[in-house]
Amino acid sequence: MYALARGEASRVDLGTLGAVMSTLEELTGKPVGPADLLTAVTVPGPDREARAWLDGDASHLGEFGAYDWGGADPYSLGEPVRVGLDGELVIGGE
Numbered sequence: 001m002y003a004l005a006r007g008e009a010s011r012v013d014l015g016t017l018g019a020v021m022s023t024l025e026e027l028t029g030k031p032v033g034p035a036d037l038l039t040a041v042t043v044p045g046p047d048r049e050a051r052a053w054l055d056g057d058a059s060h061l062g063e064f065g066a067y068d069w070g071g072a073d074p075y076s077l078g079e080p081v082r083v084g085l086d087g088e089l090v091i092g093g094e
Contacts, residue, residue, distance in 0.1 A: 079092035
């Protein structure tokens with residue numbers, strides 16, 4: 001179960017499933033079946049923007065030189081941008 005929780009296992013062994021059901025039955029005093037433990041989850045596909053990035057061909061990027069900033073220091077331009085805890089963009093020290 002720990003391997004599943006850590007993402008190190010890709011499937012559940014039937015013996016493990018049986019042991020979990022038995023343990024839960026002992027703890028709760030109620031019958032537990034496989035359907036009580038397994039839930040089907042539909043993972044949405046990528047949206048249009050993500051699909052465009054995924055379908056893009058970046059195999060030739062190494063053929064281009066670095067961007068020419070024209071003598072300007074790119075680190076002195078504008079404000080730093082980061083993603084805040086709520087997922088919104090935070091600009092500068094906001």
